[in-house]
Amino acid sequence: MRIDEEGAFVGLVGGSPTRTQPHARKNSPSAPLDSRDARFVTELVFGVTRWRRRLDWLISQLRPTGGALDPQLLQILRLGIFELLELRKPDWAINSHVDLAKELVRPEAARLVNGVLRNLTRMRTANAIPKPKLEPGFSQSQRADVFGIAASHPSWLVERWMQRFGEAETLKLLASNNRRPVYSLRVNTMKVDIGVLEQELQEGGVDVERSPYLPEEYLRVNSGLQEVLGQGLLKDGLCQVQDESAGMVVSLLDPQPGEHVLDACAAPGGKALFAAARMLGKGQLVANDANARRLRGLPGTAARQGLPAGFLTVGSADLREQSGQRHVPFDRVLLDAPCSGLGVLAKRADLRWRRQPADIQSNALLQDELLDAAAQLVRPGGLLVYSTCSIEPEENDLRVDAFLSRHPDFTAEPAPPGLLPDSVLDDNGFMATFPHVHGIDGAFGARLRRRQ
Template sequence: MSALFLLTATREALAAIWAFQQPAEAVLAQYFQENRRLGSRDRALLSDTVFGMLRRKRLLEFALAQAQPPHTSTAQFHHRLALLGLVWTASAASAPASTHPADALHHTLAQARQLASADDQPWLESIAQALAGLPCQQWPDSTRHNLPDWLASRLQQQYGDAAFQELTAALQQPAPLDVRVNALQGKRAVAQQQLLEHGLESQPTPYSPWGLRLQGKPRLHQTPAFTEGLIEVQDEGSQLLCLLTDARRNETVVDFCAGAGGKTLALGAMMRNTGRLYALDISASRLQALKPRLLRSGLNHVHSMALSHEDDARLQRLWGKVDRVLVDAPCSGMGTLRRHPDLAWRQTEAGLAALQNTQQRVLASAARLLKPGGVLVYATCSLLHAENQAIADGWEQAQRAQPGAFQPLPLEPIWHKHKISGLLANPTAPHQLQLLPHQHGTDGFFAAAWQKPA
């Protein structure tokens, strides 16, 4: 692909993505569908460019705000953004991971001026001059955290200045690829060797006994380990949420918000394909995506059910009959910004409030399913207190005065049983866990566990 062709493609894709009305992955998939002249390498480069720009959105926009003359149209803005983004991506590929963003931006500008057309030289030169006279210590904080102000404010207040800086730095790095080894099909060492035979190096994940971690973007779907069901893509943090349920043979277990079924598959393996496992979700299309995964996995005890809402009348037949329920509640997804950096710009505080209402209703509905002695795990892939501790603590307090109130279930014994070391529960709430990218290397996840009195 020529440089001009790539610049045009990037500009066209950005025009849709920067509106933040749809997921960036969906926009790119549609763009690739409409532009079949793009080869696999072209698509990979364009994807890397767009996601790299999303991770540094506010830094790049700050740089463009210094341009003289300023852009006079949205199309011109997208052109300038595409040019900077392409050079940024090329520069970042060869720069050490420790490179300061300000140094990377100065290098990007220098490279862009060597490659740009005569029409682009004046505004690139004006940015370089403006930033040369402004020490990076005086740049806005937004150029470092690259988040919307409302989200940055919440996270900084919640985690403190030092942890906030470490967290946001981690969120701006691409996530590794984690897979879960299907214990029904083989051991982790066997899967690791099979991947190695196909040129894919992996390392055992630090915490999950099922996990392997790969770097880059390997083509797993073409390996026998994947096609024969020995491995499934699943972040280590997500694997740990399943382990928290401590699901066992011959039990009745519910994955309440199953989605495409990644956690369902892990729970089924824990149950050794015995008992009854229900995969529930309000999205029939997402549950449909579970079917081929079930075929590969070897599980045949899973029952899918598309619900109309969280209080669907069909749930009544399960009231008081379930041993364990995992509630991976609908959430903002802020813990997955390494993979989906556009999520930060598609979410709002008003949307967050609506999600909290949904989370409260889903948790209350799921709790009705548990029989005496049953275990309830509430989880999100969020970093925000409002979706995590606030929901868990609020539900716990609301039902505390009721007969048969659920009791907090400490996590340490579960870690010990599954030989997991190094994970620390909340010291003031030992039934709660927060996983963080900069501390654990996983996506951001929260979990809380309770048990219904026998």
């Protein structure tokens, strides 16, 4: 309910799969949830959020009458259907939801919950679960509605992708967004050899493999992430949870030891820490973000990862407010700009329900302003890397085109040979990853060189 009514981030409600602290039972004197229960709660929150549209459509098909439902009753029905259909819970699991409706709503609500869920289990047994149907002659918008219900995405987004990718490719993308996300570890090679850590994790029962994109620095965790977190490897500074697409953005930046580097929108700091490792802790790295609170823990993490004192400076300025001020120019600037986040819907299940078409346009205005501000901080001959975790051209290629039209002193350059795998580069040499193609978060990155 906090996600629906208060706009809470799904990870704050259910607990991010990457969190290390225990989940407390709010308003209860009892001990925090154990790790097994915590994982189950997280799965419920993420799953119900991800499948919300399909669950609500099923409720509309299974209810004897229409009309608005009490918010708590709606959540109980969503939970019950999710557990029965997606988690394949046995029929007796219905009882807990009936009891929940009695306690949180009213006795009559319990009868509704029992009727809807019993109806569902009968359909499950008969292999007759309702499905939205495509009818001959449906328009693209109507087909988008059907696919949006079946794959639990907003129709506007489905139709947008159908126009861009075609129907078959869109269905693959929708399916990818609904899979359990894959998490990766960026190994801190300043403190541990990746081969040694890989072997230790495998011997401890964690299913890991080398990243196909960054095999010398990243391990992909197929199962056992909670075991990794429980071993304290993050607290010891040996690794951090970070998607490979984020790592490839830093590879695109290619920071070198001894350089003066700026991560302009750095929160929460993962890319800055990887850049620091690439720099071997030599030179100067500035991690800036307009939200100082989101960088509060970065200095401590940097120290645990073995970075020398004085190497990292943390700033909290709105980049746009620095326009016109005198600065020591940077050799390299990373602008990982605020964006729609439509490339990370597998990990951020709530984002699909928060975004609207107008958000993409408003983001573009902000991204242009930030690019203009960042450009002033790059020395002649230096490099500006623009990146997002979006797969939308209005936030990616089109922003680069608009920037170059305003800044003739910059030119786009393709990624140098060997810097990134060819499979993640588009025809312009820009980095472009897609969840259904590359099996990682969708992201974009472009190198913009300032002329001498």
